[in-house]
Amino acid sequence: MADSIDVKRIRHLVLLSEELHFSRAAERANLSQTAFSRSIQTLEADLGVRLFDRDTRSVTLTAAGRQLLARGRELLGSAGRLVAEANHIAKADGGELKFGAGMMAANLYLADTLTTLRRRIPKLMMKVEVNHWHHLIHQLEQEQIEFFVAYTCDPGRLSDPRFAITLLPAKPTSIFCRGDHPLVQQQAPVTREQLLDYPWSSVLFDEVAPARLRDLLDLPEGTSAPLALGCNDLQLLRSTTLGSDSLLFTWRAWLEDDLRSGALRDVGALLQPGFPGGGCNIASAIVCHAGRTLSPIARQAIELISASAGLPLPPG
Structure with missing residues (x-):
């Protein structure tokens, strides 16, 4: 087993798990099918486990592949936040922020939040996914957004230990x-x-x-x-x-x-x-991964959303 793993190959693992088709996954990775297949084989050799079963007609995740996929997504999310934070440190007028919002939260809080962020960080690239809680949880789990703010009709979801959840005023x-x-x-x-x-x-x-x-x-x-x-x-x-x-x-x-x-x-x-x-x-709630450090831009966005909702901010 190799001592280090190429993050690009982890991304290839995620792409193939989503497509279960080498040609389509290779196209998304902007690689030839041969190069993409070689990348997956190298990753399997580096990890010492078979990630996919494949034959002439199908591609399926192995048990080991399913187990490592979640860690792979988490690793890609961490790498993305590292790059975003480095960009923010290197130049305070840029960077990228991806987050989600329910329709009520988008209507009530985002106009002021996005306007302030644009004024503070003129070159910031922002991508906001507006949808309901169930869809946004999936986006968060897939590391496609860093946090979201939305309403759920199911109070049981507010105690999910995987996430840090902050209720906003109703x-x-x-x-x-x-x-x-x-x-x-x-x-x-x-x-x-x-x-x-x-x-x-x-x-x-x-x-x-x-x-x-x-x-x-x-x-x-x-x-x-x-x-x-x-x-x-x-x-x-x-x-x-x-x-x-x-x-x-x-x-x-x-x-x-x-x-x-x-x-x-x-x-x-x-x-x-x-x-x-x-x-x-x-009431809407702000939801992010428990135990994760948010990027500086995401922290700013959450502070602005909280202020717009009338939530008292902690001192300091």
């Missing part, structure tokens, strides 16, 4: 409808059961969202909110709500102008009985 959330919606015009109080008579819209949350909404509305077991439209385009959600009888479940802040004008109404405030606990709030 934001008011409710169910909204157009100003002349039948639920608003009726004389009687709005009941939870009536909400089920209309299609619902929402940003894309994770797969447990229907069950959590059922709990929020205290609906019978086996009943779920009729989520008919999931979309990460806020203006599309707004326009479909204004133009139809659909109900919109979302955080309140981005609809304030429409609520003040009467174009939209907070139907959640009309519920009798109201939300359990007297209100509905959801």
Whole structure:
């Protein structure tokens, strides 16, 4: 077994594990198939284990390959952070930052954060993946982003020991409808059961969202909110709500102008009985790998996001 490993060959291991096809993996590595195959063979010789089983028709990871793949991804992530930190030290006006955000976090926190980072570090390259928690966790595990800030409908995920998770202050959330919606015009109080008579819209949350909404509305077991439209385009959600009888479940802040004008109404405030606990709030969380040192730029971004969310920063 060799005393040192070429990081490029670790990247080739990851590429082949993703493609399970030598030609496609070699193309992604900008190598000929022969050179790529030789790189994998050399890595196997250096490690002293067979990483892939291959024949004329298929390529599959061996048990050893699967076990070492996670470490390989971690090594590539560490190498990337090392390069990013060195770039930041060498020239304070550049570097690269890759992170993720849920739709609510992107709407509430990122405009100020990205503007400040751009002003501080003019040549900084930023890549922001906007998606829901489940997708962003996968991106973090694959070392494709350094951290993310998002909301999850599953409280159990907030105690995952693999990650360092910082909750941000919760934001008011409710169910909204157009100003002349039948639920608003009726004389009687709005009941939870009536909400089920209309299609619902929402940003894309994770797969447990229907069950959590059922709990929020205290609906019978086996009943779920009729989520008919999931979309990460806020203006599309707004326009479909204004133009139809659909109900919109979302955080309140981005609809304030429409609520003040009467174009939209907070139907959640009309519920009798109201939300359990007297209100509905959801909180995003900042998530990164536990026990890892973030790059200086990522630390700056997290400080700015925390400040934008109103989270007190530790002294010093």
